[in-house]
Amino acid sequence: MARLSDVIEEFIKSLLKESEGQLELQRNELADFFECAPSQINYVLATRFTLNHGYYIESRRGGGGYIRIVRLDVDRNDYLHYLLTEGIGNRISEQKAMQIIDRMKEQEYISEKAAYLLKAAISDKAIGIPANLKDNIRANILKSLITAIMAYDSKKP
């Protein structure tokens, strides 16, 4: 019962791989192919191919319309610097933080394992109630981290 949106996401990513990070597609065609509502394509794009995820999207309506998806292969230091100075700011939601880690993994700044650990480290679950005590928070983070290491290791064979 895999989510259709995930399937579509993977499909697009594989197309992107074949075509060197850039592709044009027909929304209706794709929707036909997956037998879904055309707007589901928009949903997939909106939730999995945002700027945060490292993709840029252009489109055109009318006859001969298209949707162009471009994977941004930004220079690594530029990207990191951008994150530090603008991208993150003073507060960041769990969701966005996860997206950033995902992207860092996809761009191979960090290993899959590190990504997994770091996600665990910054998850809401890990940070817990904003109890006023630093040491408290850190303890939570650490525990979550260790759990993650164990889970990771007994996960993929």
Place this chain on the structure above:
Amino acid sequence: MARLSDVIEEFIKSLLKESEGQLELQRNELADFFECAPSQINYVLATRFTLNHGYYIESRRGGGGYIRIVRLDVDRNDYLHYLLTEGIGNRISEQKAMQIIDRMKEQEYISEKAAYLLKAAISDKAIGIPANLKDNIRANILKSLITAIMAYDSKKP
């Protein structure tokens, strides 16, 4: 008559045995199967599949949602298990946390790089003033992390 929660517990454990310590299940499906309230599944998980019991749980809501249960390899990861159940507790100083990470690296649970990153993640500097806001804290952690990646990479050739 055996308590239903116990039956469900055993059922899940037998599933885990068949699937090598890892499985995904549908909460409602399981509840249907046992003709109980869905929240009873949560109850079973919360009381019998906790970290202390050696299990790790991830889940996702919405269409195609799931609950994933991972049995942690407690025996093989003696040290980690000790940390989780006794070693860390509710609060931990920066110093001790760092020592733990060092040791995890030495025991090769994590790579040198990961260790470096994680230290950054849980440092006093990263967690900052215990501003009452979770997102705040997380943002700090993330930034610190990114700095760490950059530092790490421009350090060792």
Place this chain on the structure above:
DNA sequence: TATTAATAAAGGTCAAAGAAAGTCAAAAAT
């Protein structure tokens, strides 16, 4: 022929419905 109007062919938006899982506290059982 050049301009304008109609039609078709895309893609966009948004909100409602659906499909999970989470929470919490009251009631029941032990």
Place this chain on the structure above:
DNA sequence: ATTTTTGACTTTCTTTGACCTTTATTAATA
């Protein structure tokens, strides 16, 4: 008194569909 069971309510994520806007093509008109 403690543990278990139940259920009402909440939150998150996905899917669907009705309606809207933009662009291209074709038909009609001046």
